[in-house]
Amino acid sequence: MTTGGVHPEGRDTGGPTPAELPPPPAPAAHTGAERAVLRLARPYLGRLVGAGLLAAATEFAGLALMATATWLLMSAAGRPPLDRLTVAIVAVRALAISRGVFRYTERLAGHDAVLRMITDVRARVFATLAARRGPAEQRSGDALSRLVSDVEAVQDLLLRVLVPGAAAALVSLLAVGGAALVSPPAAGVLAVGLLVAGVALPVLATALTRRAADEVAPLRGALATDAVDLTHGAADLAAFGATGYALRAATDRADRLARLERRLARTGFAVDAAGVLVAGLTAAGVVLAALRAGVDGVLVGVLAVGTLAAVEIALALVGAARQRTQLRADLDRVATLLDTPPAPTAPDGGATVAARAGHDVRFDGVTVRYREGAAPALDGVDLDLPAGRRVAVVGPSGAGKSTLAAVLTGAVHPDAGRVTLDGVDLSAYPAEELPRAIGGLLAEAYVFHASVRDNLLLGRPAAGEEELAAATRAAGLLDWVREQPDGWDTVVGEEGGQLSGGQRQRLALARALLAAPAVLVLDEPTEGLDPAAADAVLASALAATPAGHTVLLISHRLSGLDGLDEIVVLDAGRVVQRGRHAELMVTPGWYRDQWLLQAAAERGYLALAP
Ligand SMILES: Nc1ncnc2c1ncn2[C@@H]1O[C@H](COP(=O)(O)OP(=O)(O)OP(=O)(O)O)[C@@H](O)[C@H]1O
Numbered sequence: 001m002t003t004g005g006v007h008p009e010g011r012d013t014g015g016p017t018p019a020e021l022p023p024p025p026a027p028a029a030h031t032g033a034e035r036a037v038l039r040l041a042r043p044y045l046g047r048l049v050g051a052g053l054l055a056a057a058t059e060f061a062g063l064a065l066m067a068t069a070t071w072l073l074m075s076a077a078g079r080p081p082l083d084r085l086t087v088a089i090v091a092v093r094a095l096a097i098s099r100g101v102f103r104y105t106e107r108l109a110g111h112d113a114v115l116r117m118i119t120d121v122r123a124r125v126f127a128t129l130a131a132r133r134g135p136a137e138q139r140s141g142d143a144l145s146r147l148v149s150d151v152e153a154v155q156d157l158l159l160r161v162l163v164p165g166a167a168a169a170l171v172s173l174l175a176v177g178g179a180a181l182v183s184p185p186a187a188g189v190l191a192v193g194l195l196v197a198g199v200a201l202p203v204l205a206t207a208l209t210r211r212a213a214d215e216v217a218p219l220r221g222a223l224a225t226d227a228v229d230l231t232h233g234a235a236d237l238a239a240f241g242a243t244g245y246a247l248r249a250a251t252d253r254a255d256r257l258a259r260l261e262r263r264l265a266r267t268g269f270a271v272d273a274a275g276v277l278v279a280g281l282t283a284a285g286v287v288l289a290a291l292r293a294g295v296d297g298v299l300v301g302v303l304a305v306g307t308l309a310a311v312e313i314a315l316a317l318v319g320a321a322r323q324r325t326q327l328r329a330d331l332d333r334v335a336t337l338l339d340t341p342p343a344p345t346a347p348d349g350g351a352t353v354a355a356r357a358g359h360d361v362r363f364d365g366v367t368v369r370y371r372e373g374a375a376p377a378l379d380g381v382d383l384d385l386p387a388g389r390r391v392a393v394v395g396p397s398g399a400g401k402s403t404l405a406a407v408l409t410g411a412v413h414p415d416a417g418r419v420t421l422d423g424v425d426l427s428a429y430p431a432e433e434l435p436r437a438i439g440g441l442l443a444e445a446y447v448f449h450a451s452v453r454d455n456l457l458l459g460r461p462a463a464g465e466e467e468l469a470a471a472t473r474a475a476g477l478l479d480w481v482r483e484q485p486d487g488w489d490t491v492v493g494e495e496g497g498q499l500s501g502g503q504r505q506r507l508a509l510a511r512a513l514l515a516a517p518a519v520l521v522l523d524e525p526t527e528g529l530d531p532a533a534a535d536a537v538l539a540s541a542l543a544a545t546p547a548g549h550t551v552l553l554i555s556h557r558l559s560g561l562d563g564l565d566e567i568v569v570l571d572a573g574r575v576v577q578r579g580r581h582a583e584l585m586v587t588p589g590w591y592r593d594q595w596l597l598q599a600a601a602e603r604g605y606l607a608l609a610p
Pocket residue numbers: 133134135370371376377395396397398399400401402403404
């Protein structure tokens with residue numbers, strides 16, 4: 001839960017309150033973030049520079065249009081012969097048309113470059129998020145917000161800050177140069193006005209909005225996480241009577257966000273008003289300087305209108321600075337992900353899984369540490385799984401059983417040691433190759449909001465009705481499917497919500513059995529089933545697995561393991577016992593103690609059962 005705040009009994013409901021949100025990062029970090037983004041923009045630099053030049057051409061055409069139109073109107077008032085005006089008339093038309101054409105091509109070129117780049121950024125951010133193991137980073141709401149809004153910050157930095165900013169700076173220089181041809185003193189005044197509008201005001205806007213803007217992005221991320229918690233955790237919140245508190249915490253955060261955004265908007269309006277004032281004052285100053293220098297009346301008018309247009313273009317830098325401030329926190333979050341070295345993946349064209357019935361798997365001194373400094377989840381584990389071998393991994397909660405399965409399926413990479421499939425390191429196989437050989441029922445298997453048939457076919461899309469029935473029978477779900485009015489087409493609800501816990505587990509097991517990979521991982525396949533049903537399902541699942549296929553069974557229950565080739569007992573990530581059931585039962589240790597305890601508990605359960 002990140003719905004921050006304190007429970008009435010003083011229990012913290014977890015997560016940061018707005019006041020606890022991380023402080024705004026140091027300015028140097030922001031520059032680093034922008035640099036990281038710009039490094040990614042390098043392959044598209046040519047297109048971006050093209051877009052910047054087109055943006056400058058658009059602004060310049062607008063400025064020139066205003067100046068020429070003013071000259072035309074003021075000159076026409078003196079009724080000169082028409083041929084003196086012809087060039088200006090044609091220029092006005094040409095500039096009006098070219099401005100539209102430049103704007104259109106600039107948008108096309110800029111968006112083309114940026115959207116190409118964004119595709120790369122999103123793919124990298126996705127890959128980094130997918131490879132992350134830290135629980136703090138695995139919040140789906142926050143991850144979604146990073147993928148969508150934070151990556152859009154990269155787009156905005158280029159399209160709304162850098163391209164228009166560079167164009168405004170370039171056109172401002174041209175405007176001062178143009179004014180200097182008419183009157184150097186007026187050009188001096190214009191330069192001062194442009195510096196105020198294009199440098200001083202953006203710096204002021206940044207200073208005024210920096211703190212508030214830095215708080216906005218983490219707040220948005222936290223709100224996205226709240227939304228996920230409030231929807232996914234609604235039933236638990238209601239069960240603990242905590243809905244009101246969770247809602248209030250989320251509402252407090254939303255209110256704080258609204259307050260910050262209002263503050264940003266108010267500051268924005270004030271700076272915009274200052275910009276209008278600067279435009280007016282600069283135009284007045286230019287007119288005075290030009291009159292004092294004896295410039296012709298028509299040209300004074302051209303200078304005045306041109307000044308207003310030029311200052312307006314320079315004021316785009318205020319918008320760019322404001323936008324940049326608002327993007328900083330988002331950019332930092334993206335840059336952190338982009339700086340993360342990618343998880344080791346096999347190069348394209350890596351090893352391929354041989355097309356045969358059985359595969360040999362070996363764990364050699366495999367160590368996995370989820371967090372630096374934390375105790376390892378697996379600590380130098382050796383395990384031999386030749387084709388056809390059936391091994392159970394048991395041990396107390398937190399011993400590292402699921403981590404072992406995750407390493408085997410390639411979901412988690414060992415920090416030391418290696419796992420080989422047919423003698424080749426797992427990391428040499430491209431991601432899409434491994435599932436051909438290794439797969440099964442992993443911890444907390446996901447059941448999709450689809451029909452029973454579609455959920456099963458995920459395991460083997462081409463399976464026929466008979467294969468579906470065999471796998472479902474082995475998982476003990478076939479009778480239930482046949483009883484349903486819609487049979488295989490029964491929709492199981494979001495996350496299998498319309499099934500009981502046991503039915504959901506049987507469906508996930510049936511899917512794994514149907515997929516029948518040569519190395520089948522079964523992580524707690526009978527979880528949620530009563531002891532008698534668990535024994536029956538485990539026996540039928542093992543019987544349904546072809547002889548040459550390897551099975552790695554992870555289980556809390558120790559009943560029904562007597563037929564397996566080896567039982568490995570893990571504790572705190574280390575192998576503390578191994579052998580067959582009969583051997584372990586005559587050896588003092590965790591296995592025998594736990595087996596006797598479970599057997600006694602189940603005898604009691606069965607004695608109480610009606
Ligand atoms: N994603 C993760 N991030 C951080 N630590 C993790 C993560 N997954 C597991 N751990 C830690 O690694 C250790 C081993 O966990 P693992 O889930 O492999 O144990 P397990 O034997 O399967 O436990 P259980 O029987 O309760 O499912 C535990 O201390 C756990 O807290």
